Amino acid sequence: MAVDDAVKPLRDVLTNENASLAARFRALFSLKHLASQQPAASETIPAIEAIAAAFTSPSALLKHELAYCLGQSGNDAAIPYLRAVIEDRQEDAMCRHEAAEALGALNDAGSLPLLKERWQDEDEEEVVRETFEQLKQSDFASIDPAPPLASQANAKPSIPDLQQTLLDTSFPLFQRYRAMFALRDLASPPDLPTAKPAILALAEGFKDPSALFRHEIAFVFGQLSHPASIPSLVECLSDTKEASMVRHEAAEALGSLGEEEGVEDVLKKFLNDPEQVVRESIVVALDMADFERSGGMEYATIPSQEVAA
Template sequence: MSATIASLRESLCSETTPLPIRFRALFSLKHLAVQNKGTAESLSAIEAIAAAFSSPSALLKHELAYCLGQTGNDAAIPYLTQVLEDLQEDPMCRHEAAEALGALGNADSLNVLQKYLTREGEDVSVKETCEIAIERIEWENSEQRKQEKLRQSDFASVDPAPPMAEDDEKQTVETLEKKLLDTSIPLFKRYRAMFALRDLASPPDLPTAVPAVLALAKGLKDTSALFRHEIAFVFGQLSHPASIPALTEALSDLNEVSMVRHEAAEALGSLGDEEGVEATLLKFLHDKEKVVRESVIVALDMAEFEQSGQAEYALIPEVASKAL
């Protein structure tokens, strides 16, 4: 293990390290895992990320799972499978582990995903995530994928579902909104409409951007908490000011589930240079839900980053174990 990875691992795994510093260490490790794919350095970075699953923070563990899914490295599969199979783990973490297995796209994960899709008494967000992950893996390994024409996305993330294929029909905000909100069709297809709308909202000066954001905002009224949380995540990717009212409403709704409110808080953090956002986040710094409180702490750090003009929301590896 290199000194850089050892230092980042120390920061990530220490319960005495401030949460924002741990998040920055995590994103640094993810970057190293992706940039050095196929090397011992990448495996060390993945092991360092997985080592932090011993943390009591559900927010951190859910982010660990997300980052492992983004590495594109099958070495992450055993760690993610272990989290999904741990019935004592927070459902938010287990759902993220299932989603990450879908992102990695390995057909060998289908059996374990099917197991928790059909497990009696399973948390609904975990079941729904397994359903989407199965469909994504099947799509990833299908002939259909080779034939589809996908719009080039501005986002480098591996998403739970690909955007709707351009050759399905002429894509407009209106047609995609209709699919997004149609609860009679499979979640995977609705997710595809969601990510197609996201892509129509970037860059933010596109004529379709504001209408696409407003269409996505309607998804925050969906009956599925998983769906609502993904809408908030997409808003975090877009960082479009038009999403601020909907995100503020979601965060402010004390009857909303914490997995949605926490994602809304983090999305607002990505808009931290917009007027009033920081003041909104500060209102929830002492929220009764731990995952929301922690998300607000991270979001305020993200807001500070947005205002600072720094290039990367990550630690400089050489100072990984020091406060910024």
């Protein structure tokens, strides 16, 4: 099948402002699948171009997710589009933060001057300035802003010690991220004896003064999909004084727990939230919750081998 036949229908949905947000997100993650194929296939570059084409959307939530998917593609063809987002000071800070993190995920040394400039710019948005971290491949399906703290002498770091590092604002953000991802690793798989204590330790991170840090805690909870995280996620989503970028991440994390009793009812309470990015996140989260209950394997309309070939 021709490349256009594989990518074009997905691009048409993703860039269609009249399509439902749920449909656009599913198309996006299908394009992400095509964009991140290793080795690169004939659909790879067209898929990256299709994702980037949606940066004209007025939805900050969608554009934030576009940047994330480009960073996860592992393909340098995404770099110019991500740099353009960072350089656009009229763009939403949530999107620009994600674009900066995506460049780190791509290990793009050529973007270091741009990132350093934004880091040192006192007029820059705080969440963008904080996004000057080095990323590495982890055991999860994403690329993290920092590697987990390594164990020493064959002894795993204790949860109380990791929690202390996680919450200590005197430590560099990079080191605290390492503690965060070490706690995440202790919470997966969910039947580990360390899982629930690690989740509870991570939940304390919602008290941090940095919105970016709180946002990352919610993202990690979305990766883990552990029921023990539900109370703290609900509390975060319910706090109307919380930053919208944090509440959006909490909503999507709850969407990944959609099969758990009561989660869908909680999400529906925020369908008319005053914050647009939260309202849109609820729509996506409810679609994710419906998907989780269906027992599907992948949240995307990934083409079959016959269609993609």
